[in-house]
Amino acid sequence: MRRLARLAGLAPLPSALTLVCQAAGQAAAIAVPAVLAVVVDGLLSGSPGLLWPAALAGLLLGQALADAAAGVASAGASSRVTARLRGRLARHVLALGVPGSRRHDTGDLVARLAGNATAAGRAVPAVAATLLAAVTTVAGAVALWLLDWRLGAVFLAGTVPAVLLLRRLTGDIGASYAGYLERLGAIAGRLAETVGGARTVRASGTSAHEIGRILEPLPGLREAGASTWAAQRAITWRVDLLITVFRLAVLTTAGFGVWRGWLSPGGFVAAALYLGIAMGFLDQVDNLVTLAEAGANAGRVSELLDEEAPAAREPSAGDGPATLSLRGVRVEGVLDGLDLEIPAGACVAVVGRSGAGKSTLALLAGGLLEPDAGEVLVGGAPVARGQVSYAFDRPVLLGETVADAIAYGRPHLNGEVGEAARAAQADAFVRRLPEGYATPLAEAPLSGGELQRLGLARAIAHGGRVLVLDDATSGLDTVTEARVASALDGLAGRTRLVIAHRAGTAARADLVAWLDEGRIAALGRHEDLWRDHPGYRDLLGRTG
The missing domain is CATH 1.20.1560.10 (ABC transporter type 1, transmembrane domain)
Incomplete structure (x- = not known):
């Protein structure tokens, strides 16, 4: 009562x-x-x-x-x-x-x-x-x-x-x-x-x-x-x-x-x-x-409301690329004391077998998932709202129009929408839609690859000091993926964490983090890991 x-x-x-x-x-x-x-x-x-x-x-x-x-x-x-x-x-x-x-x-x-x-x-x-x-x-x-x-x-x-x-x-x-x-x-x-x-x-x-x-x-x-x-x-x-x-x-x-x-x-x-x-x-x-x-x-509603939500952290005042640090991070059954340091402005590709915890690591990077132990830092401080932008493998587009979907959550964006679409190699097919960027999403027939490119455009438009790509280019052909990667390389002020399944994606990164059994088995350049680790060659040989 x-x-x-x-x-x-x-x-x-x-x-x-x-x-x-x-x-x-x-x-x-x-x-x-x-x-x-x-x-x-x-x-x-x-x-x-x-x-x-x-x-x-x-x-x-x-x-x-x-x-x-x-x-x-x-x-x-x-x-x-x-x-x-x-x-x-x-x-x-x-x-x-x-x-x-x-x-x-x-x-x-x-x-x-x-x-x-x-x-x-x-x-x-x-x-x-x-x-x-x-x-x-x-x-x-x-x-x-x-x-x-x-x-x-x-x-x-x-x-x-x-x-x-x-x-x-x-x-x-x-x-x-x-x-x-x-x-x-x-x-x-x-x-x-x-x-x-x-x-x-x-x-x-x-x-x-x-x-x-x-x-x-x-x-x-x-x-x-x-x-x-x-x-x-x-x-x-x-x-x-x-x-x-x-x-x-x-x-x-x-x-x-x-x-x-x-x-x-x-x-x-x-x-x-x-x-x-x-x-x-x-x-x-x-x-x-x-x-x-x-x-x-009411008990079923309260059961959910009583779950403690992670405290919302205000955006950091820092600007420019930031170091992304995961220290002693543990997620039960997935990650076990993982340590990873991504230098400011660098692009690090994370590879590993299916179920190794790559997507879990990506969620941790932006605070979408709280670790059971350890800490995640951006620029030396706990990750805060607005510091990390995401592009997922199966993005869900929200809003009324294509432009709304790219600017979702950032209604003040204007010219940035087109710039982000061009960087994501989406501008050309968007302009072919019946009403271009004003086309209602319900009337925009989009393939899986086009959805991914709009998801990439949304992440680019949202800014942030860290960009996380969770297998966000898996639906793209190799040529388009290379063009997107080249455009992303030209973005100033972004540290990038890329979940990769292709050898070509790993090769374009500054460093590759090989995830195995809940920890980073090796961290280095793709060429060095390919030469020195047969297991790494076998992994990307099968997946890429």
């Missing part, structure tokens, strides 16, 4: 308005029985008057208006909380950087962002209604005591077991629903993974296998869903039984009071109405179920 109540802080004004409107409606509901009792007794005595009936009508109208306003405020609070929760979740996911755990699968992230955040946002009105129900239950019980202590005693006798029953049953719903959401997220993650590799699946003829893999958690999902519905069924019939027993016990006592003369007919009517108010906590089954399910959804 505390976690859900904190959600109201994401939209304090709509949440407060919801609470005020609901409280106004409940206050009117509490006053109605007392006024109605006076009206009834007045009618029976033959002198009803006009004041109390008018007061009763005003209370009923006020309650209706307050309930209507509460509905509007509740919708506003839910939507505002959901929007802000999604915004916070999206920012935190980006702050976490490159995913390292299965919890960060795309499908699972979408499930948390779309479904879980929405369900958690709906909890705010339910929290307000539940808190007010607790208050009005106490008010109704006090009113029963004030009418006659015997009515209050009968009501109190059944309250404690009812509360314990509700607490246990709603706990069962929350646990079952949490398991349901976990399995649903697993299915979403596997589905997104398969859709991303749809061509491979189709080419391999493994559609049936993939369907089975995606739906593997389905029996657990069905079991968790059935358990959730069973818990809801159990709470519904037991609560209905409790309500019936409560009503019979209290109303029988009130009727006996009218018969014996210690309760007036108007008092009987007031007791019946106050009984409904006092039983408000039992009428909150739907809200309690909503809260249990919202708590499970």
Whole structure:
């Protein structure tokens, strides 16, 4: 409940308005029985008057208006909380950087962002209604005591077991629903993974296998869903039984009071109405179920928000090429105490067998991945935002147009966009597009190599003291790759780290770092490594 109540802080004004409107409606509901009792007794005595009936009508109208306003405020609070929760979740996911755990699968992230955040946002009105129900239950019980202590005693006798029953049953719903959401997220993650590799699946003829893999958690999902519905069924019939027993016990006592003369007919009517108010906590089954399910959804959102993101470092004031240093860097299962020093302005190619950790090293260089141990320095200081630009082997273009994609994240760029495209050997094919640089990305048919060149152009345009090319020219022919390398050599103020698979790429670098078994096996010029290390020759002979 505390976690859900904190959600109201994401939209304090709509949440407060919801609470005020609901409280106004409940206050009117509490006053109605007392006024109605006076009206009834007045009618029976033959002198009803006009004041109390008018007061009763005003209370009923006020309650209706307050309930209507509460509905509007509740919708506003839910939507505002959901929007802000999604915004916070999206920012935190980006702050976490490159995913390292299965919890960060795309499908699972979408499930948390779309479904879980929405369900958690709906909890705010339910929290307000539940808190007010607790208050009005106490008010109704006090009113029963004030009418006659015997009515209050009968009501109190059944309250404690009812509360314990509700607490246990709603706990069962929350646990079952949490398991349901976990399995649903697993299915979403596997589905997104398969859709991303749809061509491979189709080419391999493994559609049936993939369907089975995606739906593997389905029996657990069905079991968790059935358990959730069973818990809801159990709470519904037991609560209905409790309500019936409560009503019979209290109303029988009130009727006996009218018969014996210690309760007036108007008092009987007031007791019946106050009984409904006092039983408000039992009428909150739907809200309690909503809260249990919202708590499970909020738990999945909080699980991700609670992951500690690396602290954002402000850009360094330094200018010009910078030394890139990796000292004692360890990433469990990949790198083991790696040391690498790249001189300022130099181009170092990193080679190694598949799975040796080349891409992991590239991610570490720009702070996209935090090492388990060791440190990464640019110009002698921890790597900071804006110091390192990246070009990846499979770049994702973001923005509305081709120009937007190159300048993405740097809206102030203008002439630099064309210059960067020319350096990346992309200007010619961009100008052949229907609207040139203004061509919408959705209407720009691009090959894999053209995508890579636009990714290179984006990295060049973004500047930075270090440029990391993570196999960013693998889709280019050797002539185009040589032209790109020549253009990059002409860029002043860039230290370059190149993940290479071709002997020609390694040969053009100033130095080559041979990565093997989590460490740098050798560092030197390509010609020297080729001459002195048969393993190096064998590696690039097979990959290049």
